[in-house]
Amino acid sequence: MVGWLQKGNVIQIYSTSKGWGETRFKNKKAFVSLKYIKKISVVKYTGTVTSNGLYVREKASASSKVVGWLRKGSGIQIYSTGKGWGEIRLKNKKAYVSLKYIKLSPVMSFKRDKAKTYTYTVYGEKRVYKYLSSSTFGTPYQWNKWIVDTEEPAVFYERETTGQLQTTSENHEGKLGSPTILLKYPIYLGQTWKPNPKNHSFTVTSTEKTVKTPAGTFKNVIEVRSSNSDSIYYYAKNIGLIKSIEKGMTTQELQRISNR
Numbered sequence: 001m002v003g004w005l006q007k008g009n010v011i012q013i014y015s016t017s018k019g020w021g022e023t024r025f026k027n028k029k030a031f032v033s034l035k036y037i038k039k040i041s042v043v044k045y046t047g048t049v050t051s052n053g054l055y056v057r058e059k060a061s062a063s064s065k066v067v068g069w070l071r072k073g074s075g076i077q078i079y080s081t082g083k084g085w086g087e088i089r090l091k092n093k094k095a096y097v098s099l100k101y102i103k104l105s106p107v108m109s110f111k112r113d114k115a116k117t118y119t120y121t122v123y124g125e126k127r128v129y130k131y132l133s134s135s136t137f138g139t140p141y142q143w144n145k146w147i148v149d150t151e152e153p154a155v156f157y158e159r160e161t162t163g164q165l166q167t168t169s170e171n172h173e174g175k176l177g178s179p180t181i182l183l184k185y186p187i188y189l190g191q192t193w194k195p196n197p198k199n200h201s202f203t204v205t206s207t208e209k210t211v212k213t214p215a216g217t218f219k220n221v222i223e224v225r226s227s228n229s230d231s232i233y234y235y236a237k238n239i240g241l242i243k244s245i246e247k248g249m250t251t252q253e254l255q256r257i258s259n260r
Contacts, residue, residue, distance in 0.1 A: 002030055012188050013037070024189045043107055044186050045078040045162055047086065051101040060085035060096040067095055078104065104162040106185045110222070111160040112240045114144060119215075119256040125150070131260070137176060143168075158240075165240075183235060187222055200228035209234065213242055215254040 003025045005011065011032070013021040020031045049070045056068035060083065068090045070076065076097070078086040085096045086104075112118060118129040128149040134142045143157040156169050157176060166179035181202075184193040191204040206223035211234050218236040225232050234243040244252040 002026075002028075005032070011037075012190070014190060042186070043077045043079060044081070045086075045104045046107060047076045047078050047097075047099075047102040047104050049074045049076070049097075049101060050103050054097055054101050056088070056090050056095045056097055058095065060087070062098070064096070067093075070097070076102070078102075106160065106162060108185075108187060108237050109160060110165050110183055110235045110237060110240050111144070111158055112146070113238060115260055117258045117260055118239075118254065119258070120252055120254055122252045126255075143176070182233075182241075183222070183224070200226055202226055202233075211236070211243055213254045215242070215256050218242055 011023045013023055013034075015022045016034060019034050021034050021037060023030055023032055049072050052072050054070045054072075054074075055066045056070060057064040058067050059065075076086075076088050078088060080087045081099060084099050086099050086102060088095050088097055112129070112131070114131040114134075116131075120127045120129065129146050130149060132145045132147050132155065134144050136142050141159050141161045143159045145155055145157055148154045148156070154169075156167055158165070158167050159179075160166070163185050164181050165183040165185075166181055168177050168179040171177050178196060180195045180199075181193055182195070184191055184202075187204060187207060189204055189207055192201050194201050202224050204222060205225045207220065209221040209223045210217065210219050211221045212218075218234075218239070220237065221242065222235040223232060224235065230245075230247045232245040233241060236242045239254070239257070241252065242254040243250065
């Protein structure tokens with residue numbers, strides 16, 4: 001036995017076999033008897049109705065029976081998506097809505113707040129991040145442009161889609177380069193992805209870290225580790241990156257968050 005769970009604890013099950021479920025305990029693989037586990041549905045996205053009215057259907061089909069109706073602006077929770085439909089709950093029962101009329105958002109956001117200014121130390125030097133402007137560049141999601149206020153100012157772009165937190169910069173032609181995936185949604189322990197096709201992989205190794213920085217103490221921080229190095233990144237909800245470590249040395253750390 002490697003640990004113990006209390007009644008009501010929520011855990012992530014990665015695979016099942018012969019009545020046992022694989023989970024993570026203290027960031028290590030472990031197993032629990034499924035005899036004492038109740039399966040629950042996890043909300044993957046939140047959504048807002050964008051049409052004047054939206055039918056809720058019994059099944060994921062436009063010909064399925066209508067079981068309800070949602071007003072424009074209604075907020076809903078999406079449990080799964082597939083073939084243009086989203087699974088929701090209506091009167092505690094499964095139901096479906098067309099995603100064509102839903103604006104999706106991640107359950108948790110890790111992008112920087114445009115109304116804030118972020119001050120970091122990067123390799124011991126002060127860096128101030130300030131929001132400049134936004135543009136879609138012809139894509140469904142908005143890119144936020146940030147300037148790094150140093151002796152030689154630089155700019156970068158950040159955006160959050162329903163599935164990823166991304167960053168990129170301009171190339172010598174003034175066009176956006178291929179985005180780097182900082183986080184992949186939904187966030188859960190063991191979630192793994194490649195920042196870009198030619199790169200190593202990132203893995204979420206904790207979702208409940210407490211991290212102290214000069215800007216404050218942050219709880220339920222996401223810890224991400226790189227597969228080919230000793231790099232560790234820490235992300236806080238609604239703030240983004242608050243600290244990074246390489247080979248045991250702090251390379252970037254949030255010092256202050258202030259209003260613009």
